[in-house]
Amino acid sequence: MTQNAISVKNLTAGYGRRIVLENISFDVPPGQILTILGGSGCGKSTLLKHMIGLRTPFAGDILLHGKSIVSSTGNRKRAIMRRFGVAYQGGALFRSLSLAENIALPMEEHTKMSKEEIREKVREKLRLVNLDGYQDCMPSDLSGGMVKRAAFARSLALDPDILFFDEPSAGLDPLSSASLDRLILDIREKTAATIVVVTHELESIFTIADRAVMLDADTKSIIADGPPLELKKHSANPFVRLFLNAGRDPAAHLHEGSIHAGYQ
Template sequence: MNPNPSAPVIEVKNLTCGYGETVVLQDVSFVVHPREVLLVIGGSGCGKSTLLRCLIGLLKPFQGDVAHFGRSFTAADATQRREILKTFGVLYQNNALWSSMTLAENVSLPLEEHTSLSRADREEIVTLKLNEVGLSGSEKLYPSELSGGMKKRAALARALALDPEIVFFDEPSEGLDPITSREMDRLILQVRDILGTTMVIVSHQLSSIFRLADRVIMLDPKTKGIIAEGKPKELAANSKDPRVRDFLNQDTDSAKPTSRTPEVATEVHSP
């Protein structure tokens, strides 16, 4: 897929985007490296979800470009766009699971849409993917029968269905209690370690940011762009920008990882 293993997975160049007449992000540039867990952070309304929509091709930029593996998303025709869409998975903020479908049917959807695999092959992959996220044997359950944490796992199984190079997450720990949130973060890191998937994660939850991020980019609504980029611990300690220090040093109960992190019995198997 990626001929140069150290070349950026995603390249965002001078991106300006928003809605109607309103500019949300102006002249934003950054890259995402292979296998890294990049967190897009910042307070509510700073444009994190908007940026994510541009990265996955749901929102057309006013200006600038988003390229996946050197292929410009913004300039792609319908066929090229479809090719790019096949290479990543998305975990939406509300999980976006179809309530009238079983988990197996939900996870199978991308396979039906993007491959010509037989029913038996699809079922095999569904079982494997549910296994990878710790939901073995849940094929016949409906989303309404799942806890919040299980719904997130199911959505991740669907995002992984096509063995994507990249998975995008919008607030993966939103609505989860601290322990379930920690389990989800662990699962994300396991998937990255075992499958080598690059992770781009939008989050405003400090505990997850510190646990997950190899690197963060922080957005600010006034600047309409990136005000900090780096490792969260280093930025929290050394950033000269008080907005960055204040955000990363908020005093919340679950803000910092504790030494009492419970082990989570989740197994991820390589395909």
């Protein structure tokens, strides 16, 4: 059996004294596209921040390719970080740098490639996300969808094995959103990377995800784990079915109150 790309073990995390996630465990095999979903405030972003090593959990461990990102520090932690790419919700492109410079930056810092090699690599990445020709644009000149794609390109800069996408389609029109979904699948095809997508866009989930993990704010734990289409139809939890059917599931007899509770 191959090593899991990501394995989260008994993770308990939160802010200050508030616990957001309690005793969460799951594994992601290599090459899988996993979506983490849930209502707002259920801890999706918190889980993501712990997986990419920005926060230290209260308890538990997170292994990326068998290496704990929780217990490693300094250069060892940064070495782990170099093996995954993250595309943030707002893109998080450096506004003082052009698009090409944004993508070239990790290569300049972490590799010994020559300038020509880097330029070629940047073009390659931009071509992958259909932004070839925009090298010298500043992030402020790009549209929302382009910024997202540029962020994808930057997260791919060091050819990582794992990619984390935080709400890629948030704030985009359905067309751009759909094209991003296609892009994600495209990226998986070309790089064979493990992809973790945090989202609550149902279209995306059903289009891209091999597997969905759903978090719940009340139980602070995973309430559903499996292929999204299956969960939509056969989940034991009515809330999961309701969520995946966009709140229009006649089979789920839920009161309005519990829906709100679920979303809080």
